[in-house]
Amino acid sequence: MIYKNDQASIKGFLEDTSNIKSGHTPGVFFPETVDELSELLKRAVQEHRRFTIAGNGTGTTGGRIPMGDYVISMQKLDRISEPVQISSKTASLTVQSGALLDNVQKKAEQCGWFYPPDPTEKLCFIGSTIANNSSGARSFKYGPTRKHISRILVVLPQGDILDLSRGRYLADKSGMFRLTLPLAGNIVFQRPQYCMPETSKHNAGYFSEEGMDLVDLFIGSEGTLGIIAEADLMLIPLSEAVISCLVYFRNLDDLFKFNNLLKDKPYPLSPRAIEFFDKNSLVFLADKYPEIPSDSQGAIFIELETSLATEEGDLDKLFEQMESCNAMIDESWMALDREEQTRLREFRHTLPLLVNEWLSKQQESKISTDMAVPDKAFRELFDFYRNSCEQHGFVYIIFGHIGNAHVHLNILPRNREEFVRAKGLYREFINKTFALGGTLSAEHGIGKLKTEYLVDMYHESGIREMVRIKKCLDPFLVLNIGNLVPVAYLENETH
DSSP states (O other): OEEEOSHHHHHGGGOOTTOOOOOBOSOEEEOOSHHHHHHHHHTTTTTTOOEEEEOOSOOSSOTTOOBSSEEEEOTTOOOBOOOEEEETTEEEEEEETTSBHHHHHHHHHHTTEEOOOOOSOTTSBHHHHHHTTOOOTTHHHHOOGGGGEEEEEEEOTTSOEEEEETTSSBOOTTOEEEEEETTTEEEEEEOOOSOOOSOSOOOSSOOOOTTOBHHHHHTTSTTSSOEEEEEEEEEEEOOSEEEEEEEEESOHHHHHHHHHHHHOSSOSSOEEEEEEEEHHHHHHHHTTOTTSOTTOOEEEEEEEEEOTTTHHHHHHHHHHHHHHTTOOTTTSEEEOSHHHHHHHHHHHHHHHHHHHHHHTTSSSOOEEOOOBOOGGGHHHHHHHHHHHHHHHTOOEEEEEEGGGTEEEEEEOOSSHHHHHHHHHHHHHHHHHHHHTTOBSOSSSOOTTTSHHHHHHHHHHHHHHHHHHHHHHHOTTOOBOTTSSSOHHHHHHOOO
């Protein structure tokens, strides 16, 4: 096993995209096998070590930044196997947690298969996407990562290696799990007793539902209950053809009508992605894409899977829906071949780059939201975002996963006074989201940045539920302390 404690090697592990500057660590371990990872944890208590688990630094909430603990980097555990066909419509791909998402997706596609989860950042580790139940644009049709994992290999905080296939451990009628482990012994605990929000995306706190699979407790637990070292991903056949388009609107009411039509069941069409750009986002993008119509108030991006036999009919249905909602058909961007679709994907991913470029000329960080609400409440939250920002005179953009009632609001402060006001407004956005039955985080997770807001969402009783489970699986508080579960509750609670 490799261990590094020189400042040049450590520096990169003290940052991600959260802008947290206070990270520090004595050193970084690089296990090269699952057994080495297990040995590290077996010795943790006697060697007085706690560990922060590091992905590839693409997270937004500070989860991988250590606050004095040692770091375990997963980058050496990066093996990707060959897909194994299970049926005509499914295959399985075994991957280690340090494999890059981009490499995993390319491997599947080279073999004629498709891994649906599609987080925007392709250089993240696949294990991190499982630990964070990551989602992305294609979650509208396919759901988050959780729905595409059939097995995980977890190294528990005391060093036990737990091989979990779906169906092996299910919560009983009382919600209880029972494990007998070589090192930790008998562990008995109850699933969380709180209710989950009725949103189509949710990534805040431990998962819970009646009869749940133990696999789903670890997925989305942000590395606080165990280290996911390996996983079996479920693949589906690669689509024969895809229609991509960017549809502009002069009126937001027309845009929302179009969004609702796309989501109507039974679907006349079945998009895998429905994404949104507000007027301000388009203004940012217009410097690089001057063809954006200046009178557009917003745009919807769609990806639609089709076949050579049905493509023409699907295009006709799409144009009918665009026409019925007064879309700017002549100005809209249709991408039917791979080259044009690559250009359109670049358009989608350019916005964050342009925002970061703008911010680099300012003194303050952006304030960004990751909340989602039930579909019926989305327009109310959207209008609250927009009207609040307009009243304060902020520079802001709203974009993202409108198909899942989940958009990102970025407030871009021009000075310290605006930053302070924006932070206060963020609290109002959270309160509004909770009042509408929504979630604090739809995809980015809690990490270290949002633990105080998690208390607002679940209240003290819900946080104590998480602490109870954390201390059953990690009684000596070895893993990812400071992530997800507020530290004060870990110190004050007994299990």
